[in-house]
Amino acid sequence: METILSVTGMTCASCVHSIERHIGSMEGVQSIKVDLMTGQATVNHNKRVMTPEHVSTCVKDMGFDAQVLTSRAMVDVAIHNQIQTDAPPANGIQPVESWFNIEGMTCGACVATITSLLTKLAGVASVDVQLLTAQAAVRHYPCDIGVRDIANRISDAGFTAAPLNPNAGDEEKRALEPLAIALQNLQNHRRQLAKRFFVSLLFAIPMLVFSMIIEMALPETNPVAQAFHRRVFQQYTISVVIIFVIATVAQLTLGIYFYKHAYKSLVNTKTANMDVLIALGTTASYVGSVVSVALQKGSGEQFFETAVFLITFILLGRWLEAIAKGRTVSAVEALVNMQPEDALLVCGDKEDTLVTIDARQMQLGDHLQVNNGMRVPGDGVVVSGQTDIDESLLTGESMPVAKDVGSAVTGGTLNVTRTIRIRITAISEASTLSRIVKLVREAQSSKPHMQEVADRVASRFVPFVVLGALVVFVAWTAAGASGHIDRKWLLSKQGMGGMGENNNGDGMSSQQPMAYSIFALLNAISVLVIACPCALGLAAPTAIMVGTGLGARLGILIKGGGATMEAASKIDVVAFDKTGTLTLGNPAVVDSCEGAGDDEEQQMPDGFSGWLRACVLELEALSSHPLAAAICAHIRKTQREEESVPHKLLEHMEFPGRGMQATVEIPVGISQALGWSGNILKAKLLVGKNAWIMEEEGCMTRIYAETWTRWTASGFTSVIVALVPEKASGRGYALSAFALADQERPEARDVISGLKARGIDVWMISGDHPAAANTVASRLGITNVIAGVLPEQKSDTIRMLQHRGGGSGNKPVVMMVGDGINDMVAISQADVGVAISSGTAAVMESAPALLLRPSLYSLLTFLDLSCVVFRRIKLNFVWATIYNVVCIPIAAGILYPAIDRGLPPVVAGLLMVASSLTVMVSSLALKLYREPQQTG
Numbered sequence: 001m002e003t004i005l006s007v008t009g010m011t012c013a014s015c016v017h018s019i020e021r022h023i024g025s026m027e028g029v030q031s032i033k034v035d036l037m038t039g040q041a042t043v044n045h046n047k048r049v050m051t052p053e054h055v056s057t058c059v060k061d062m063g064f065d066a067q068v069l070t071s072r073a074m075v076d077v078a079i080h081n082q083i084q085t086d087a088p089p090a091n092g093i094q095p096v097e098s099w100f101n102i103e104g105m106t107c108g109a110c111v112a113t114i115t116s117l118l119t120k121l122a123g124v125a126s127v128d129v130q131l132l133t134a135q136a137a138v139r140h141y142p143c144d145i146g147v148r149d150i151a152n153r154i155s156d157a158g159f160t161a162a163p164l165n166p167n168a169g170d171e172e173k174r175a176l177e178p179l180a181i182a183l184q185n186l187q188n189h190r191r192q193l194a195k196r197f198f199v200s201l202l203f204a205i206p207m208l209v210f211s212m213i214i215e216m217a218l219p220e221t222n223p224v225a226q227a228f229h230r231r232v233f234q235q236y237t238i239s240v241v242i243i244f245v246i247a248t249v250a251q252l253t254l255g256i257y258f259y260k261h262a263y264k265s266l267v268n269t270k271t272a273n274m275d276v277l278i279a280l281g282t283t284a285s286y287v288g289s290v291v292s293v294a295l296q297k298g299s300g301e302q303f304f305e306t307a308v309f310l311i312t313f314i315l316l317g318r319w320l321e322a323i324a325k326g327r328t329v330s331a332v333e334a335l336v337n338m339q340p341e342d343a344l345l346v347c348g349d350k351e352d353t354l355v356t357i358d359a360r361q362m363q364l365g366d367h368l369q370v371n372n373g374m375r376v377p378g379d380g381v382v383v384s385g386q387t388d389i390d391e392s393l394l395t396g397e398s399m400p401v402a403k404d405v406g407s408a409v410t411g412g413t414l415n416v417t418r419t420i421r422i423r424i425t426a427i428s429e430a431s432t433l434s435r436i437v438k439l440v441r442e443a444q445s446s447k448p449h450m451q452e453v454a455d456r457v458a459s460r461f462v463p464f465v466v467l468g469a470l471v472v473f474v475a476w477t478a479a480g481a482s483g484h485i486d487r488k489w490l491l492s493k494q495g496m497g498g499m500g501e502n503n504n505g506d507g508m509s510s511q512q513p514m515a516y517s518i519f520a521l522l523n524a525i526s527v528l529v530i531a532c533p534c535a536l537g538l539a540a541p542t543a544i545m546v547g548t549g550l551g552a553r554l555g556i557l558i559k560g561g562g563a564t565m566e567a568a569s570k571i572d573v574v575a576f577d578k579t580g581t582l583t584l585g586n587p588a589v590v591d592s593c594e595g596a597g598d599d600e601e602q603q604m605p606d607g608f609s610g611w612l613r614a615c616v617l618e619l620e621a622l623s624s625h626p627l628a629a630a631i632c633a634h635i636r637k638t639q640r641e642e643e644s645v646p647h648k649l650l651e652h653m654e655f656p657g658r659g660m661q662a663t664v665e666i667p668v669g670i671s672q673a674l675g676w677s678g679n680i681l682k683a684k685l686l687v688g689k690n691a692w693i694m695e696e697e698g699c700m701t702r703i704y705a706e707t708w709t710r711w712t713a714s715g716f717t718s719v720i721v722a723l724v725p726e727k728a729s730g731r732g733y734a735l736s737a738f739a740l741a742d743q744e745r746p747e748a749r750d751v752i753s754g755l756k757a758r759g760i761d762v763w764m765i766s767g768d769h770p771a772a773a774n775t776v777a778s779r780l781g782i783t784n785v786i787a788g789v790l791p792e793q794k795s796d797t798i799r800m801l802q803h804r805g806g807g808s809g810n811k812p813v814v815m816m817v818g819d820g821i822n823d824m825v826a827i828s829q830a831d832v833g834v835a836i837s838s839g840t841a842a843v844m845e846s847a848p849a850l851l852l853r854p855s856l857y858s859l860l861t862f863l864d865l866s867c868v869v870f871r872r873i874k875l876n877f878v879w880a881t882i883y884n885v886v887c888i889p890i891a892a893g894i895l896y897p898a899i900d901r902g903l904p905p906v907v908a909g910l911l912m913v914a915s916s917l918t919v920m921v922s923s924l925a926l927k928l929y930r931e932p933q934q935t936g
Contacts, residue, residue, distance in 0.1 A: 001044070001045065001046075001047045001052075001071060002042065002043070002044050002071070003042075003043045003044075003045065003052040003055055003068060003071040004040060004041070004042050004043075004068075004069045004071070005040065005041040005042075005043065005055065005056055005059060005066050005067060005068055005069060006039055006040060006066070006067045006069050007019070007034065007039050007040065007041050007059060007064050007065070007066050008039050008064065008065045008188075008189040009063065009064040009065050009189070009261070010034075010036055010039065010064060015036070015064070016034045016036050018062065018265065019032070019034050019041065019059060019062060019064070020032050020033070020034050022058070022062060022268070023041075023043065023055065023058055023059065026050065026058065027049055027050070028045050028046040028048075028049025028050035029043060029044070029045045029046075029050060029055075030044040030045060030046070031043070031044045032044070036538075036541050039189070040069070041059070041066075043055050052068045052071035053068065055068075056068050061264060061268045062264050062265065062268055063260060063261035063262075063263075063264035063265055063268075063275070064261075065189070095125040095126075095139045095140055095141050095142075096139070096140065096141075096142055096427065097137055097138070097139050098137075098138050098140065098147045098150065098163060098360075099135055099136070099137050099138075099163070100135065100136045100138065100147075100150065100151060100154065100161050100162065100163055101134060101135060101161065101162050101163075102114065102129070102134050102135065102136055102154060102159050102160070102161050103134065103159065103160040103161075104158065104159040104160055105129075105134060105159065110159070111129045113157060114127075114129050114136060114154060114157065114159065115127050115129050117153060117154070117157050118136070118138060118150065118153070118154070121140075121145055121150070121153060122144055122145065123140050123141040123143070123144025123145035124138060124139070124140045124141075124145060124150075125139040125140060125141065126138075126139040127139075136154075136161075138150055142363065142364045142427050143364050146362075146363025146364060146366075146427075147163045147360065147361050147362075147363065148163075148361055148363060149363070151163055163358065163360055163361050189322060190319065190322040190323060193315065193318050193319040193322050194319050196254065196257070196315050196319075197312070197315040197316050197319045199253075199254065200250070200254050200308075200311055200312040200315050200316075201312065203246050203247075203249065203250040203254070203308050203311075203312070204308055204309060204312040206242075206246055207243065207246050207247070207250075207304070207305050207308045207309070208305075210228070210239050210242055210243050210246070211243055211304070211305040212305070214228050214239050228242075236293070240293065243304045243305070244289075244290070244293075244304060246304070246308065247286055247289070247304035247305070247307055247308055248286075250307070250308045250311060251282065251283075251286050251307060254311050254315070255279070255282055255283075255286075255307070255311060258275045258278045258279045258282065258311075258314075259279050261275040262275040262276045262278075262279040262280075276462055276466070277462055277465060277466070277528050277529065277531060278310070278311075278314055278529065280466065280469075280528050281307075281310055281525050281528040281529040281905065281909075282306075282307040282310050282311055283307075284521060284524065284525050284528070285304070285306040285307040285310065285525055285905060286304065286307040288518065288521045288522075288525075289304045289306075289307075292515070292518055305906070306522075306525065306904075306905045306906055309906045309909065310529055310905065310906065310909040313906070313909045313910055313912075313913050314909065314912075314913065316913065317912070317913030317914075317916060317917065320913075320917055320920075339359065339375075339411065339412055339433060340359055340374070340375040340376075340377050340412070341358065341359055342356050342357070342358060342359060342377075343356070343357055343358075343359045343361075343362055343368050343377035343378070344356060344357075344368055344369040344370070344371070345357045345362075345366060345367070345368060346366075346367040346368060346369055346421060354369055359377045359378070362377060362378050362424050362427050363424065363427070364424055364425065364426075364427060365423060365424060366423070366424045367383065367421055367422070367423055367424075368380070368421065368422055368423075368424060369419065369420075369421050370409075370415045370419065370420050370421070370422060371415065371419045372387065372415050372416065372417055372418055372419060373414075373415065373416075374414075374415050375411075375412055375413065375414055375415070376389070376409050376410065376411050376412065376413050376414075376415060376422065377411060377424075378411040378424050378426065378427055378431055379408070379409070379410055379411050379424070379425050379426035379427075379431050379432050379433075380408070380409055380411075380422035380423050380424045380425050380426075381406060381407070381408055381409070381422060381423050381425055382403050382404065382405050382406065382407045382408075382409060382420050382421070382422055383405065383421050383422060383423050384405060384420065384421045385405075385418060385419055385420035385421060386402070386403065386404050386405075386418060386420070387402075387403050387415055387416065387417045387418040387419070387420045388400035388401065388402055388403070388415075388416045388417045389401050389403050389409055389413050389414065389415060389416065390413060390414040390415075390416050391410065391413045400416045400417075403420065408425075409422055410432045410433065411426075411431050411432060411433045412432075412433040461531070461536070462531075465527065465528065465531040465888070466528070468527055468531075468888065468892070469524040469525075469527040469528045470524070472520070472523050472524045472527050472892045472893070473520045473521060473523070473524035474520075475520075476516070476519060476520030476523055476524075476893065477516065477517055477520040479516070479520075480515075480516020480517065480519065480520060481516070485516050485519065486896070486900070488900050489519065489896050489900060489902070490515075490516065490519055522902075522904070522905060523891065523892055523893045523902060525905040525908075526891035526892070526893075526902070526903050526904065526905045526907075526908040527888055527891045527892050527908075529891075529905055529908045529909045529912055530887050530888060530890075530891040530903065530908035530909070530911055530912050531884060531888055531912070535876075535879070535880035535883060535884075535915040535916050535918070535919045536877070536880045536881070536884075538876075538916060538919045538920060538923075539873060539876035539877045539879075539880050539919055540562060540873050540876070540877075541562075542876075542919065542920055542923035542924075543869050543870075543872045543873045543876060543922075543923040543926060544561060544562040544565065544869065544873075545923075546869075546923050546924060546926040546927060547565060547865060547866075547868075547869035547926060548561060548565075550865060550926065550927065550929055551862070551865060554858070554861055554865070554931055555851065555852040555853035555858055556849065556850070556851060556852065556858055556861060556862045556865070557849065557850040557852060558848070558849050558862070559847070559848050559849065559850065560832075560848030560849060563848075564832055564848040564849055564866075565865075565866040565869055565870060566866075566870055567813055567831045567832045568815070568832050568849070568862060568863055568866035568867075569863075569866040569867045569869070569870040569871075570813045571760055571813050571814075571815050571831075571832065571863060572760065572761060572812035572813050572814065573760065573761045573762075573763060573801050573812050573813070573814045573815065574755055574760055574761070574762055574763070574814075574815045574817065574859075575762075575763040575764070575765050575797070575798060575801065575814065575815065575816050575817070575826070575830070576762070576763070576764050576765070576782075576817050576818075577764075577765065577766060577794075577816075577817065577818035577819060577823050577826075578742075578764055578766035578768055578772075578773055578776055578777075578787075579742055579766065579768060580819040580836075581817055581818055581819050581823075581836060581856075582744060582745060582748045582764065582776060582780060582856075583742035583743055583744050583745060583748075583776060584742065584743045584744075584745055585742065585819070586626065586630070586742070586743065587626055587627055587630045587717065587740045587741065587742050587743075588630050588633070588634070588740065588741065588742075588743050589630055589631060589633075589634035589738050589739065589740055590716060590739050590740065590741045591711065591716070591738075591739035592634070592736065592737065592738045592739065593707055593736070593737055594609060594612070594735065594736045604670065604673050605667075605669035605670060605673055607667075607669075608669075608670055608673070610639070611667065611670070612721065612735055612736060613635050613639055614639075615649065615662070615664055615685055616631065616635065616685075616687055616721055616736070617631075617632055617635045617636070617639070618649055619649060619652060619660050619662045619685060619687055620632050620635075620660060620687060622652055622654070622660070623654055623660055627717065627719060627740055628660065628687075630740055631687075631719060631738055631740075634738065648664065648665045649662045649663070649664055649685075650662070650663040650664065650665065650682070651663045655688070655692070658688045658689055658692040659686060659687050659688015659689055659692055659693075659719070660686075660687045660688060661684055661685065661686050661687075661688075662684070662685045663682055663683075663684060663685070663726070664682065664683060664684075664685045664723075665681060665682060666681060666682065666683050666723070671683075674723070674733055676725050682726050683723045683724060683725050683726060684723070684724045684725075684726060684732075685721070685722075685723060686720075686721070686722045686723075686724060686732075687719060687720075687721050688719065688720065689718075689719070689720070690708060690718055690720050693720045693722045693734065707737060707739075708720075708737070711739040712771065713771060714739075714741075714771065714775050715741065715768075715769060715771035715772030715773070715774065715775035715776070716739040716740060716741050716772075716775075717739070717740045717741065717772075718737060718738070718739055718740075719737065719738045719740060720734050720736075720737050721734070721735050721736035721737065721738075722734045722735060723735055741772070741775075742772075742776070744776060744779060744780060745855075745856055747855055747856050747857050748780050748856055749779070749780050749781060750857075751856040751857060751859060751860060752780050752781050752782060753781065754860045754932075755860070755863075756781075758863070761784070761812075762782055762784065763782070763784040763785070763786070763797075763801065764776075764777050764782045764784065764785045764786070764787075765786050765789065765794050765797050765798075765816075765826065766785075766786070766787045766788075766789070767787075767788065767789055767790065767791075767794070768787055768788070769787065769788060770785075770787040770788050772787075773785055773787035773788075774787065791823070791824070791825050791826070792825060794816075794823065794825060794826035795825040795826045795828075795829040797826070798814055798816055798826050798829040798830050799829055801814045802814050802829075802830075802831070813831045813832070814830050814831050814832075815830055815831065815832040815833070815834060816829070816830035816832075816833050816834070817834045817835075817836070817856075817859065818833075818834075818835065818836075818847075819835060819836050823835075827847050832848060832849065833847045833848050833849065834847060834848075834849045834850070834851065834859065834862070835847035835849070835850050835851070836850075836851045836854075836856070837850065837851055837852050837853065837854060849862060860932055861931040861932060864931070864932050865929065865931070868926065868929055869926060872922060872923060872925075872926055875922060876919045876922055876923065879915075879918060879919065879922070880915065880919060883911075883915045887903075887908075887911055887915075890902075890903050891903045891908050
């Protein structure tokens with residue numbers, strides 16, 4: 001089964017790695033994926049071996065807070081039966097999960113009754129009734145049965161049932177909105193961190209007063225300093241006792257959080273995370289101070305403030321990081337919040353009654369009214385009214401899109417102008433908004449190769465740092481024992497305060513040199529607290545989170561996440577499908593001619609052209625073929641009103657793959673002009689392919705033969721119009737012809753030029769006739785064309801392009817852009833597969849990247865955004881690496897021989913916090929990105 005958990009308390013990739021490694025190694029767990037940014041873990045496991053509650057407990061044992069959001073069987077009983085019988089899913093629709101509150105259940109018999117009742121309903125795939133929570137989870141096919149129908153059947157059995165709504169309690173929300181609850185848990189976690197930080201100030205501020213002001217800033221003659229320097233307990237001053245109490249209470253309250261997490265990390269998972277370093281650093285500071293002061297009877301070097309300030313700065317840093325992480329997931333939160341809570345259901349015999357229902361109670365086929373200013377409750381089709389819809393949050397288009405009867409609308413978009421009514425066509429998990437939210441969330445947990453390397457480094461980072469700190473301590477201790485530590489170094493304010501650091505009033509310091517063991521300990525503590533695996537772990541996830549969120553706002557759904565963006569930033573070759581990708585997929589008339597007989601000068605009677613066009617228009621309007629629609633549009637566009645003459649079609653018939661045929665009444669003048677003997681009043685009007693026209697005795701004149709040859713060479717599709725007499729009293733004539741071609745996208749040429757300007761090689765791979773493909777390619781500026789290939793051959797071509805690097809070892813990175821099922825194999829083979837929004841549902845679901853806007857300009861934006869994001873990731877990694885490489889040696893004391901100064905532990909803690917925040921701010925700066933200017 002699949003269980004989704006909300007996990008809070010993770011700080012970096014090391015936490016993610018430890019959870020995935022520990023939970024993934026447990027018996028019964030098939031796979032686990034943890035998303036650092038959204039705080040979610042998806043676990044596929046065997047329910048018989050490990051329950052969802054057990055999974056949650058195991059995560060908690062690691063020191064994190066975990067909560068089960070959803071848990072469901074990965075294969076429903078109904079689906080299993082269909083697999084066994086090779087039966088397709090009901091009406092081709094996958095089941096959805098709906099949750100209900102049920103009142104009136106008292107025992108297991110009630111559970112059995114409801115389960116049996118619902119299982120027998122047509123369209124119900126599985127039922128899970130929970131007595132303790134008084135809830136039921138029902139997997140059902142929405143095309144067969146909806147939530148209101150299920151609730152009514154439960155109510156008919158004597159119970160009170162209601163679909164859960166977004167304003168329900170936590171348990172209900174957990175069942176309905178796993179992502180929303182995960183985001184809410186992250187907000188709660190931010191509030192907890194803020195609370196811990198402000199509590200830490202209650203210790204840090206008094207510590208600042210006593211350790212920095214009274215002990216360091218005030219001269220010995222100051223009455224306040226003299227009062228707090230009085231001895232108590234024989235040897236210890238009042239200020240030292242107060243400092244000790246503050247540090248002890250802080251260590252036992254705030255520090256226990258780090259101890260608990262460090263213990264669980266070391267004992268339960270056998271790994272070391274950042275909490276281990278913090279616990280070691282604060283403990284060393286506190287215990288070292290206690291030992292130093294105790295052994296030297298109050299006159300020893302003390303640095304209790306180091307432990308308190310470290311805890312405060314760490315909590316401040318984690319709070320600020322949590323705030324920054326919240327900003328990176330703002331795009332996901334915006335998508336979640338787009339779903340309206342209520343909908344206006346149209347009901348009544350005359351459809352004149354409106355009932356406000358919860359949006360989650362919508363069923364397929366419901367008619368809903370959407371007033372201006374309201375968000376569309378779900379995916380549907382407009383059944384009445386006209387309006388403009390703002391789709392900017394889904395496609396990035398700032399201008400509203402006009403919608404008429406028959407137009408598709410998407411849930412979550414905003415109705416700007418007038419009231420419309422829609423029919424719901426997709427709900428719950430099948431809706432566009434739900435799929436986008438799910439895909440964006442999954443994309444943000446996808447790791448690029450660069451991040452996988454960083455995760456491996458982070459997992460080994462803490463043990464390396466602890467070993468390094470031990471080496472530093474031993475080295476400085478040995479140097480002190482052998483007399484190689486300069487007295488000036490021991491007089492430095494390494495501890496940021498301490499006993500005897502008061503001024504005498506004459507500017508001279510009465511500070512005594514610290515023991516070299518204390519000096520060595522402080523340097524080791526600095527090494528522990530300055531090391532920052534968090535910066536390495538956050539370098540890629542934060543940038544990818546912002547990048548994929550930006551992409552979603554700009555109409556680019558990057559489902560492959562970081563891996564897809566990494567490959568897109570290195571593209572060498574882009575291969576396009578032709579029809580529907582570089583072209584609009586809608587044929588249009590590009591040329592036409594009229595005439596009759598073999599004599600080019602032969603004249604037809606007045607009104608012939610208008611009569612013929614009127615007959616063709618009426619006949620082609622009866623067909624749904626795209627070529628027929630294109631001819632009709634051309635005639636309507638070019639025909640003048642005075643050309644419209646009386647005509648009459650007596651009967652018609654369509655021959656699939658050939659054309660249309662009708663019986664028409666022939667005006668006498670036309671019959672005579674054609675040279676038909678006798679009184680011919682009727683003839684067959686043929687509109688279709690050349691070969692079929694010839695079969696039906698429609699003579700192909702020299703005029704059309706030459707034109708047809710020229711059109712064929714240009715890759716056009718020819719449609720011939722002919723009249724054939726019903727009686728054998730004359731031959732048929734081709735009277736008109738149309739050349740049709742698919743129209744190139746207006747922006748296609750600019751996009752091709754933009755790709756070439758980036759140094760990218762452009763190819764066209766098409767299944768169309770070579771002549772048609774080469775014609776389009778030449779107009780768009782594409783020189784590499786492979787046409788007339790099958791889907792498998794498209795994949796072979798992509799494979800060939802990927803291996804063109806030869807023996808150099810640098811294989812080209814290839815992108816395939818397509819829109820149809822015939823492109824799916826090639827898209828899967830390519831390093832980056834891109835589908836356009838006008839494509840088929842199958843390829844849109846399977847492609848790693850989807851362009852939601854109806855424009856190829858988004859492809860350039862996608863490539864540019866990927867490059868920008870990965871440049872920022874590299875910058876983050878460079879900063880995180882340089883920070884650790886440079887700062888750890890400085891913290892170890894490498895600069896003492898040069899400048900007689902080191903890095904106090906408190907300053908080291910501040911630098912560690914600054915390192916993580918720098919990476920977060922760097923990633924958040926990506927929000928300033930603006931897509932390239934479109935020149936078309």
